[in-house]
Amino acid sequence: MYDIKGNDNWKLVPDIFRRVKSRNKIKDNLVLLDQYDVSDGERPEHVAYKVYGDADLFWVVCMINKIENPYYDWPLSNLQFENYMKDKYDEVDAVHHWEKIQSSGPQIGAGPEDYSHMIECNSTDAGAGAVTNAEYERRIQDKKRQIRVLDPKYIDLFVREFKSLIRQ
Numbered sequence: 001m002y003d004i005k006g007n008d009n010w011k012l013v014p015d016i017f018r019r020v021k022s023r024n025k026i027k028d029n030l031v032l033l034d035q036y037d038v039s040d041g042e043r044p045e046h047v048a049y050k051v052y053g054d055a056d057l058f059w060v061v062c063m064i065n066k067i068e069n070p071y072y073d074w075p076l077s078n079l080q081f082e083n084y085m086k087d088k089y090d091e092v093d094a095v096h097h098w099e100k101i102q103s104s105g106p107q108i109g110a111g112p113e114d115y116s117h118m119i120e121c122n123s124t125d126a127g128a129g130a131v132t133n134a135e136y137e138r139r140i141q142d143k144k145r146q147i148r149v150l151d152p153k154y155i156d157l158f159v160r161e162f163k164s165l166i167r168q
Contacts, residue, residue: 033064033148041077044070051149060158065147075144081137089133096136100127 044058067073085092099118121128
């Protein structure tokens with residue numbers, strides 16, 4: 001409650017500083033979450049509508065994936081990506097860094113594009129290959145495209161729990 005004008009006219013205002021997050025149990029539970037690959041131009045609202053039948057549940061998609069700002073944390077469309085690259089780099093095909101294939105350890109694929117077996121190195125290392133600015137930025141976008149969504153069976157429970165936490 002807050003008296004904005006100081007005239008004893010009290011109003012309920014939301015606590016904008018309250019931060020609520022989903023339980024780690026949910027984010028770490030593979031049964032509750034499904035892998036989802038974001039398509040070109042798809043926004044959190046589209047994903048929420050496809051998965052839950054309600055675009056207003058976009059915030060669940062964002063919360064589960066720790067997306068605080070959809071304009072920066074969400075994958076860009078192909079057109080947005082092209083414009084971003086033109087604005088950021090003078091030469092999109094210039095070398096960003098060098099890398100080589102990791103010769104030991106697990107190399108298990110984790111989605112459509114898996115780069116986990118590559119390590120950065122000096123350009124003089126044997127087997128080193130150049131990674132262009134475009135390749136580097138595309139990898140970042142590919143990682144952003146791989147999100148998790150809460151199984152629709154649990155959405156009502158998740159929303160109820162969130163509302164109860166927000167009211168505390």
